[in-house]
Amino acid sequence: MMTQLAPGVTRVATTKRDNAFLVAGDDGLTLVDVGWESAAGALLAAVAELGHKPGDVKRVVLTHAHPDHVQGAATLRRLTGAQLLIHRADQPWLAAGRVPAAGRSGAFGRLIDRLPKLHWTPTDADATLDDGELVENSGGLRVLHTPGHTPGHVVLLHEPTHTVLLGDAAFNRGRPALGPAALAADPALRAGSLARIPEDVRAVGFAHGAPLAGREAETFHAFLSRQRAVVARNRGPLSPQV
Template identity: 40%
Template structure:
């Protein structure tokens, strides 16, 4: 296995470092070889996702599901490239599905100057290449992925932002609810649709059970991750 292309997290679960550890995707593989991809990084990341498949001995034809935690260009930018190779559409939360289909980011938080600037320059089909949405997921459902992948709706960063809990390996994928870049931190405020909502809904991550926390921005936490996330959330309480 080419270690630089994938980072093993648990049996049949890998992180794909798409821009070093700063932007990550994930692979989950069923015992029968079916593969699920989660997040495809920036526009240039598509080939890295495909190379990561090869590194674990899988092929694009093994991919049966492609999931986006949300419709932002650093997660969906490489998605169209991957889709052309796998022939698969995308599973996205209902509240982000229309944005993924038109290739646009959801609204930014206009209470911040930078958010208003991003909003001004966002155009349908210009943020990332439009995607085929083949399934809309909902909060609490368990996707039939590698023993069960639970959808945890954590809106705020985007309306349909989700975190994902792989129940068999007890691995949490936080999405952009929380970053782990130079320590645990909130996502950039101006990138959120509603930053205050992001803070409120992330608290559900402290109530879940998991042994490893994986982040779409930053390296994973393997040592008592639930306790670390609960400490972070406890020190950043909202009204």
């Protein structure tokens, strides 16, 4: 299933719980996340439904190196010829083919990462991403480094439509929320990173959960405000300078 989130931005449901996004750019399409190995068929069907060929997918931007976002990366690159892009801090994980033990803050997260079905084909990125970078020919995708879920997690801001593609910075389980702390590398840093996301976005694409647009996006604005308040409260008052 696919739906238009904003002009030039299409959500593709790769499973009942997982989403990827296709963004129209200057030279073709940019795919944001690839999902599991099994997602290739749904992604290429969406490309065809948009009137494109597999080779029109020019780049794949990975929001972070977790299996439900990158497991199909090697396959998609082979089928499309697209370049793989990821933040430099997550490139070692992509190349290793799995999340390292230090990549989860909780015992449950470290336990499940031992399962072979949560590994992927070790893959090198064609290029790495930096904070604030405008992805070339992507139609206006700006990289916002939002570490915490992983060291190199990024959110993508589609500047022409004020749309954010969140990766796992937040989930939508009926309302916006943070994901399980045990699955994050640094939960406190993850919460603080939400301050990087603009408060005036018009549409929100979640990797997990239904998107929000128009008036519905106001629930995301409220979520950001609550999270900023929690972070400020946890930091406490600044110590007086002597």
